Amino acid sequence: MYLILFDIDGTLVLTGRAGLRAMNRACRDIVATDHDSLTGLPFAGRTDWSILADIMRRHGRTLDARLLEELRARYVQHLGEEIQHRGEGIKDVMPGIRELLDALHQRDDAALALLTGNFAEGARIKLEYFDLWKYFPCGAFGGDSSDRNALVPIAIERARACGIADVRPADVLVVGDTPADVECARVAGATPVAVATGGYSEDELRHSGAEIVFRDLSDTAAFLKLLDN
Numbered sequence: 001m002y003l004i005l006f007d008i009d010g011t012l013v014l015t016g017r018a019g020l021r022a023m024n025r026a027c028r029d030i031v032a033t034d035h036d037s038l039t040g041l042p043f044a045g046r047t048d049w050s051i052l053a054d055i056m057r058r059h060g061r062t063l064d065a066r067l068l069e070e071l072r073a074r075y076v077q078h079l080g081e082e083i084q085h086r087g088e089g090i091k092d093v094m095p096g097i098r099e100l101l102d103a104l105h106q107r108d109d110a111a112l113a114l115l116t117g118n119f120a121e122g123a124r125i126k127l128e129y130f131d132l133w134k135y136f137p138c139g140a141f142g143g144d145s146s147d148r149n150a151l152v153p154i155a156i157e158r159a160r161a162c163g164i165a166d167v168r169p170a171d172v173l174v175v176g177d178t179p180a181d182v183e184c185a186r187v188a189g190a191t192p193v194a195v196a197t198g199g200y201s202e203d204e205l206r207h208s209g210a211e212i213v214f215r216d217l218s219d220t221a222a223f224l225k226l227l228d229n
Contacts, residue, residue, distance in 0.1 A: 010198025016087020045180025
């Protein structure tokens, strides 16, 4: 049995920057600024929790549990609105994803779950918009830890708890589009599967330590061969 953990943004879908707009709106609600709170901040591959901590630090605030909960609630509310807009750039399911998820869902030796920096409610909003939430009964999310490297063990335990898989880290594939996805897999003893549909090239992903790199996930048969080794 394999547990296959999928990242969301840049791996499964792109949302036309709905998440960034929603996060900016949430932060403006709290710190009352007209500026883009994310300007100059790295965000690819990070957890929503860690991004919000950096934004609040810029404004001289400490992200304690109460403030985190208020920002999370406001972000989720705004995301539900922003996901309905066309937005900027690509807003679509990434190439081959629907076919791959269908194929994996039919296999007896594969279980699907999420490993994402999104808050759980945000992940659901994004994936329900594209009718992909139904594939993922559980996962690890950006509200579980600010540190993405802590999420693989959480995802494994959640998969065990919800009865879809009882696996060792060596039987886990982490599919993502950033070096942060690669790192969190390697730290946990899982196998990173990198895909260059986000902001990083195939060469950059290999340089980050991924031995398995796809341009995109449109070749379903090539991905399924990973499970037959």
